[in-house]
Amino acid sequence: xxxxxSHGTMTxxxxxxxxxxxxxxxxxxAAVEFETSIRVDERMALDDxxxxxxxxxxxCRQKIISEKENSEIxxxxxxxxxxxxxGSLAVDYSAEDIHxxxxxxxxxxxxxxxxxxxxxxxxxxxxxxxxxxxxxxxIPELQRQLASxxxxxxxxxxxxxxxxxxGYTHMQRAQPGTLAQHLCSWAWMLVRDYKRLTDSLGxxxxxxxxxxxLAGSDLPxxxxxxxELLGFDGVTENSLDSVADRDYCIEFVSDFSLIQMHLSRMxxxxxxxxxSEFGFVELSEKWSTGSSIMPQKKNPDFAELIRGRxxxxxxxxxxxxxxxxxxxxxxxxxMQEDKAPLFDALDCVQGNIIVFEAMISSARWNTQRMAxxxxxxxxxxxxxxxxxxxxxxxxxxxxxxxxxxxxxxxDTGRSAIEELTLSELKAISPLFEEDxxxxxxxxxxxxxxxxxxxxxxxxxxxxxxALLSFCNGKC
Ligand code: ARG
Numbered sequence: 001x002x003x004x005x006s007h008g009t010m011t012x013x014x015x016x017x018x019x020x021x022x023x024x025x026x027x028x029x030a031a032v033e034f035e036t037s038i039r040v041d042e043r044m045a046l047d048d049x050x051x052x053x054x055x056x057x058x059x060c061r062q063k064i065i066s067e068k069e070n071s072e073i074x075x076x077x078x079x080x081x082x083x084x085x086x087g088s089l090a091v092d093y094s095a096e097d098i099h100x101x102x103x104x105x106x107x108x109x110x111x112x113x114x115x116x117x118x119x120x121x122x123x124x125x126x127x128x129x130x131x132x133x134x135x136x137x138x139i140p141e142l143q144r145q146l147a148s149x150x151x152x153x154x155x156x157x158x159x160x161x162x163x164x165x166x167g168y169t170h171m172q173r174a175q176p177g178t179l180a181q182h183l184c185s186w187a188w189m190l191v192r193d194y195k196r197l198t199d200s201l202g203x204x205x206x207x208x209x210x211x212x213x214l215a216g217s218d219l220p221x222x223x224x225x226x227x228e229l230l231g232f233d234g235v236t237e238n239s240l241d242s243v244a245d246r247d248y249c250i251e252f253v254s255d256f257s258l259i260q261m262h263l264s265r266m267x268x269x270x271x272x273x274x275x276s277e278f279g280f281v282e283l284s285e286k287w288s289t290g291s292s293i294m295p296q297k298k299n300p301d302f303a304e305l306i307r308g309r310x311x312x313x314x315x316x317x318x319x320x321x322x323x324x325x326x327x328x329x330x331x332x333x334x335m336q337e338d339k340a341p342l343f344d345a346l347d348c349v350q351g352n353i354i355v356f357e358a359m360i361s362s363a364r365w366n367t368q369r370m371a372x373x374x375x376x377x378x379x380x381x382x383x384x385x386x387x388x389x390x391x392x393x394x395x396x397x398x399x400x401x402x403x404x405x406x407x408x409x410x411d412t413g414r415s416a417i418e419e420l421t422l423s424e425l426k427a428i429s430p431l432f433e434e435d436x437x438x439x440x441x442x443x444x445x446x447x448x449x450x451x452x453x454x455x456x457x458x459x460x461x462x463x464x465x466a467l468l469s470f471c472n473g474k475c
Pocket of ligand 1: 127
């Protein structure tokens with residue numbers, strides 16, 4: 001049997017306190033252990049309190065509870081909030097979930113009025129509200145961290161507008177570019193991530209409270225007033241959908257998955273760029289690890305761990321999608337399983353962004369090695385073709401002519417078109433002149449790529465300015 005305190009209420013020590021009335025036996029200890037969610041949902045304690053304060057204020061305004069009861073509830077909730085923040089109140093893990101813990105603690109503190117808080121409310125609409133409040137509270141912090149990383153990348157880029165670096169396609173040397181252009185390409189991926197989070201936040205701007213268990217309420221609740229108090233744009237449209245919807249969890253974890261995918265691509269490049277074969281970047285000792293057997297090793301473990309944790313975040317997404325699949329309307333207890341993957345993915349991405357920023361800001365760039373990657377390897381073959389195009393040749397013909405130059409160089413043991421003599425080149429096309437050689441140096445090729453978004457320093461400067469102005473006021 002459930003324990004009762006002096007007010008005849010369930011004590012917070014009793015797991016089933018909120019719903020045991022129709023049962024003649026308490027739950028099995030293993031059942032309690034199995035269904036509890038408090039260790040996962042405790043992080044929404046402050047959001048739960050915020051939602052309850054608004055709910056009680058509305059109940060009072062609608063004269064469903066008295067001014068005195070409301071004032072006791074408000075004070076009680078404020079004291080719980082304060083004590084949780086200061087650490088003087090510990091979460092009781094014998095409670096079923098964060099909702100029951102806070103309600104039971106409130107009732108312990110203020111007595112009978114606490115038992116009125118849940119009027120017209122169900123944990124089904126309460127949890128949907130708490131999750132939205134929580135996400136509205138924490139996502140802006142994640143966005144701040146993203147903006148900070150974008151700013152860091154743009155700042156490093158601004159020092160490397162002239163640092164040559166081959167661009168690759170298919171992991172084969174393609175055309176010359178710069179480190180700045182490359183770092184900006186990373187930053188733009190993160191800008192899209194930032195904006196995606198803003199879009200997703202826009203879609204959780206409606207309050208589900210007042211949807212009750214599934215069918216609203218016969219009490220004169222004012223849902224719009226609660227929404228207004230909590231800073232929502234309005235209320236959700238359908239009570240069944242309101243308690244059954246977890247699209248926002250899936251949407252945010254899908255946003256996180258894209259961030260992870262981007263981080264993993266950036267990390268992949270850091271990993272091979274830091275190898276002796278590439279040597280483009282040297283990670284600081286603070287953000288490297290050694291080997292227990294090979295004394296010489298300096299490993300990019302942090303980039304690898306970030307890359308590796310992508311699996312975790314994708315797993316969280318698949319977890320959520322699968323958990324929600326085929327659930328009948330409306331609330332089903334399966335949905336309690338949404339929080340672990342949501343929080344796990346959030347924590348993972350957040351930690352990764354912070355570590356990536358620290359790792360990249362303390363890295364040293366080897367501009368000579370990067371510039372050397374532009375020498376040889378025929379990364380200027382397109383520029384040779386374009387040289388001929390500027391002299392009237394059709395691009396298709398010019399492509400074939402440049403290819404013949406590449407072929408001749410390879411066949412005669414030379415590693416670059418510019419190692420051919422002018423007469424060898426003229427034998428392939430009479431349009432070649434001495435000025436070709438100055439036009440196909442890596443620096444010239446890079447500098448001539450002036451199209452919007454291209455790698456020439458003036459264009460990159462514009463990108464850097466745009467990125468920095470995007471970050472302005474965001475971090
Ligand atoms: N802990 C539940 C969840 O996270 C909310 C409570 C609803 N429980 C219920 N039996 N209707 O989804």
